[in-house]
Amino acid sequence: MPQPQRTALVTGSAGFIGFHLSSTLLNAGWRVIGVDAMTDYYDIALKEKRQAMLCQSRSFRAINDRIEQPGLLETLFSDHRPDAVIHLAAQAGVRYSIEAPESYVQANLIGTFRLLEAARAHPPAHLLLASTSSVYGANPDMPYAETDKADSQMSFYAATKKANEAMAHSYAHLYGLPTTMFRFFTVYGPWGRPDMALFKFTRAILSDEPIDVYNHGKMQRDFTYVDDLVAGIEKLIDVAPVRPTDGAAPPEGDSLSPVAPYRIVNIGNSDPVPLMEFIAAIEAATGRAARKNLMAMQPGDVPATWADTTLLRRLTGHIPSTSVADGVARFVEWYRDYYDL
Structure with missing residues (x-):
């Protein structure tokens, strides 16, 4: 007999990651309820186009x-009783959180509280929430592991995401909600x-305008191609955490809480790339040289990120595989097509 169609509720479904995840779930046979505020933080037309593509599916x-x-x-x-809830909606951006912090309180703190309350009243089989590599903050020890201390956030954006992790853990403990937090990497x-x-x-670069390169280019990021990220999320949906038996310690290297069905998982490429190498990939894909405006480090930023993805591999077998050269080339191809260049 065919399996009944599963339902996912995806917040931030018209956003960058939410769009790709919703598309993947629809292609896999899920019914998707997508929630998005369609805010004007960036071009709404881009969000409208993403949503229109999703709406082509019944x-x-x-x-x-x-x-x-x-x-x-x-x-x-209550109406849809989702099997899985993937919470991606948030006010994003490190630097914007310095300019407009209240928007982060509303979307990231109050919005996540509303979601946790809804999950408490109508528990899904698995609640999955987006966090960020920014929560590792000033921690100089890399690669970052989920069990590392993360108490020195350097932006208000990162602080709200760390608060989300603490909020979700308390609900997982109090109400037995199986919860996974993702820490995404660039x-x-x-x-x-x-x-x-x-x-x-x-x-x-395509407009022959200069680009602002912070910290004089001396930065590294664990750039993660969106398809690799979404594949990791999709695989984790069916790996809901289980509360350990009383007194049992989590397996070594596992971020599973000792008191709740709650786990933190890094999703990254585990291959930090120097910023100048990333820019070189854009130059190669566009066929043009960048005019670099070298600048000091921006407030709230960090010089490097690097994910330890051992736990992701152990739980799902997933290993991100897209090189920066290939991923950047695919983006530039999309950009030229979207803007008819």
Whole structure:
């Protein structure tokens, strides 16, 4: 007999990662309830195009509203009883959190609280929430492992995400909600956000405009291609944490909580790339040289990130495989096509 169709509720479904994840789940046979506020943090037309593509599937339903709206999520949980909830909606951006911190309180703190309350009232089989590599903050020891201390966040954005982790752990402990937190590492690829480096650099290089290169280019990032990231999320959906038996210690290297069905998982490429090498990949893909405006480090930023993905591999067998050269080339191809260049 055919298996009944499973339902996923994806917040931030018209966003960069949410769009790719929703597309992947729809192609895998899921019914997807997508919630997105369609805010104007960046070009709404890009979000509208992503959502329109998702709406071509009869298994997708779009809800355009803010997750912090009282009662919205509880009604959606009650009406649709999702098997999996993937919470990606957030106010993103390190530097913007310095300019407009209150938007992070509303979306990241209050919005996540509303989601946790809805999950408490109508528990899904697995609750999965996005965090960020930024929570590792000033920790100089790399690669970052999920069991490393992460108490020195350097931006308000990172602080709200660390707060989300603590909030979700408390609900997992109090109400037995199987919960996985993802720590994402510098995601890039087609349909990406215009405020991110790859988008800004590509646009500037193709327009023969200078690019701002912070810390004089002495930076490294664990650039993670969006398809690799989404594959990791999809595989983790069916690996819900189980509360350890009383007194049992989690396996070595596992971030599983000793008191809750709760786990943190890094999703990265585990291969830090120097910023200048990343720029060189854009130059190769565009066929043009970048005019570099070398600048000091920006407030709230960190010089390097590097994910230890041992736990992801152990849980799912997933190993990200897209090289920066290939991933950047695919983005530039999409960018030229989207903007008819």
